[in-house]
Amino acid sequence: MNSKTLLPTPTFVNRWGFVFLPAAIALALLWLPFGFSIIGLIEEWDVLGLFTLYDPFFWVTSDGPLAAHRLRPLTVAPHALAYMLDPDSFIWWHILLMGSLLTKAIAGGLIGWWLTESKRWSTILGLMVVFFPADTMQLSFRAFHINWAISLSLLAVALAAYSFTLPIAWKRGLTIVIATVFAMLATFAYEAALTFAAAPFLLLYARVGLRASISEIKNHAAVTAIWVTGALINVAYLIYAIRSGDTYQEALVSPNTQSQALDKLKMVIGVGYGRSLFGGWIDAVLIGWYEYRSRLYLVASGTIIGVALWQCSKHRIDLDATSESSAPKVSLYRIALVALILIALGYLPFAVSMPHLYTSQRTFLGATAGAALLTVSFFIAVSRRSSGVAIGLALLAITVAFAGQLFQFEHYRRLSQQQQTILNDVVRSVPPMSAHQTLLIIDEREELNDVWMLQDRLTRALTYLYDRPFNAPVICTAKGLVWQAAGADGRLGTCSATDNGWALFNAGAFDGAKATPARVLERSSTIVLTLRANGSTTTTVSAQNLADYRRQLINGHSALSERYRSVVARPSWPLHLVQFNEPTGGSTFNWQFGRWWGLDTPTRGAGWGVGGWTPSQRKLPVWYSIAWKIQPEATLEFELLPDARLYELSARIPYMVPPTTSSTIHINVNGHPIDLQWSDGQHVRAEVPAEALRVGVNVITFISPVTSTPPALSFQLDWITLQPAQSVAH
Incomplete structure (x- = not known):
């Protein structure tokens, strides 16, 4: 008796494992070095605070908490479910987040199979939909509801597409009803998901062409009617919600002049397509090059994912299925065109809000499906010349994308760790x-x-x-x-x-x-x-009261004790790997308000406004971070282990507002004034004597006037470095 008889592969896994197994393995590898280390960061605390005050709720009403968000009444449904499963930790938040990403991969794989009848490219599409390096908020719980909305939308689109080609009537009916329900739930969770309503018809065009797709739509009028009815119900609800009072979205939308509308259109094209086609990949490659201390785990993960992809895509779905070698060659031109349209549909909802055009947080989650489809269509085109080269490029792309997602996880882990330190100090004191x-x-x-x-x-x-x-x-x-x-x-x-x-x-x-x-x-x-x-x-607090309280906090069973131990003072993940360079603590100080677009770095200091991003005029689609100095005195604090030698400080100040000029800006390091030398209107240098620096916490202080009328502004800071003078390249 051979091993196949002893350990038979389940029929379902053998037929459809390519849709979910490689993605499940990849997601497990993504979580493995970090565990459940990410906690709430911004809006998540608002939601948890409301659940504490009002009990968990799934549907946002006009007279309840979060009434301004009633355009998306299911916006906190994933949070509420996780809270009900375990109110005292973020474990279920992680499980449900993984579930949403796996659902997204399954949807991508199903769409890929429906279009190409290739298990290999279907599997790669499923992976690319999840790991595509464009959005920077996918692994933050800020995007909890958006991830589920996008995942359900893509699954709905996949099922709707299949409903046009299923030969049995009752299966078509059941499939389109399920698809429509998923699409409606997705739009109720995030109104921008409504743009996916056009996707099944676009995919139908990509598969069979214009005339044949019109014929299919006419021949399956019931399928079309059910799908369109679901979208119209969502539209009707949106109109009702808008007319019933002020909403969060209204605060983001401002009237546009013709020139402003044109500027936004340019931003949509330049930013939306720039990031989806090039910018995301540029950042992922640079992150893999600059941020990693060790790439051993990354290479091992890429290898494991590649083996899983090969194993799951080497068999046909069934004996009657068309083999990949004899499958009809779908028009890559149509797929590419549809992919470009899907990118636009996924990104366009954010064009109404200028601030959203200046961030990569959440704004590319909807565009990722189109970007992934366009990328895979390129690989398929290459495979028609050289299958080996195409597969190699695809595996390289998946590994690069995975590198970006690993670093995104690390970024939010660091933010969580910093917040946990603060909350731990507050709660235990x-x-x-x-x-x-x-x-x-x-x-x-x-x-x-x-x-x-x-x-x-x-x-x-x-x-x-x-x-x-x-x-x-x-x-x-x-x-x-x-x-x-x-x-x-x-x-x-x-x-x-x-x-x-x-x-x-x-x-x-x-x-x-x-x-x-x-x-x-x-x-x-x-x-x-x-x-x-x-x-x-x-x-x-008195020492005795504090000692008694801490004893109860550590050993008690109240909600406070449970949450303190599970959220704030949670033990370190035992499998944590040191893969990335530490941002501080060496002999040099290099500061930006964010190194990678959308991954903001919290400012340790005072006197600065909220950090923002602006595109480089000469390096589109590359972005750099800036922040305004908003107090007469602003500081940056940092850890340093200085060498006993002369240091040089360099900075870029791209913009000043009167009365601030280069002559009114003064800088001191740990209270030691330094002489500034301006090489042009933006770049400044100064020598810092060794005795001005100290081991441990150092402070750079910026002194300059601010505007007398609000908002108080002085100058923008792009970056600043402090390093031994002989290591500075002149």
Whole structure:
């Protein structure tokens, strides 16, 4: 008896394993070095805070929480399901996220088989749909609902396409009904998914041509009617929701002049197609080159995925199926044209909002299917000349794309780890407070001033962790005592210690003869927590109360204890691999507000606005990060292990606003003033003596005037470096 008799391959796996097995293996390899290390980062804390206050809900209504998001009433359905399965950890969030990506791969594989009748290219299409290196938010739970919406949409499109070619009537009917339900659910979760309604007809054209596709649509009028009816129901709901009150989407849309509309169209073409065709691949290649310390796991993963692809695509689906060698050659021109249209349909919904055109967060998730299809059509074209070259290119592309996704996972793991450190310091130092108490955080680390570092979400995060309403903490930086609460004009206020507690002043409060505090914190009702720059904490909670509380926190079984252990103080993943270069801690300091488009780096410092991205005029589709200096004094803090020699500081300041000029900008390092030398209107250099640097935390301070009228602006900073002078290339 041979091994095949002892271990027979299930018929279903033998026939359809190519659709899901390689993708499942690839996703397992993606998660293996990180485990369940990513937690909530931004909007996720809002959702968890609302679930804590109102209990989990699946459908957004006009009179309930998140009413402004009622255009997408199922937007928090995945979050609610994960919360109900386990409210005290993010494990089910990860499982459901993996499920959405596997669903996306299955949908891509089914579409590929329907178009090409090739298991090899179907499998590659399924992998490319998941790992295509264009969007930078796929592995963040910010995209939880979007991933599920796109996955269900693609699965619906695949099933709808099959319903046009299934020979048995009842199977056609059942398939199109299921497809329509999936499509409706997807659009209820994310309204931009409505653009996928045109995809089955486009794919039909790609498969059989214009005349034949029109004939198929006429011959299967019931299939068409059911699919279109589902889309019309979604449209009707959108109209109803828009007319029933203000929505989140309305705040993003502004009236456009003809020139503004033309600018947006140029952005859609340049950015949408630029990123989908070139920019994503450029970033993935550069990430694989610059960010990896070791590529051993990457190469091993690429090899395993390649073996899985080969094993799953070498057999025919059944004895009667057409072999790949004799399968009809589908028109690659039609596939390429349809792919380009699908890219546009996936990206166009974001054209109504200019801010979305300047980010790669979420905006390319819908366009990825078209981009992946276009890429695979190129491989098929190459295979008609050389099958070996085509397969080699495809495996190389999958490995490069996988490298980008591994780094994206690492990026969000680092952000999660930073947030966990902050939340751990808060939760273990502050017992549950009464309704009349306020938490004042003195942030010597200058970390709680970034959208990725709980700046506006700390209240909701603590509401979830403490499992009770939590009064909004007051955050003040130690240097300059800046109150991290922006006024209506976007400017930050100040904090001032008094004999009885603390006084908080809005920006500009000291312009007059007498300042009136916007808020006063009484010492008796305020818990003061200081986050020290060296990583330690101090609190005004008594030592005995703190010891008793920490004992309960570590050993208790309350929701607070469970969430603290599972979310905040979770042990390190035992299989974690060190694959990437560490961003800080060496003998040099290289700073950008983000190195790769969409993967923002939280600013450790004060006095900077929200980081943004702008395209390089000479290197499209390459983007670089910038941030405005918005306070008279701004700082950047960093770890350094300096050499005992002269250092050189270099920076690029691409834009200044009067009264700021090159002569009014001053920089000091750890309090040591340095002489600036401007080589042109943007680049500045300076020598930094060795005695100005220290082991550990260093601070670069920028001093310049800001505009007197809001918003307060001084200059934009692109990048800054500090390194030994002899290593600088002149």
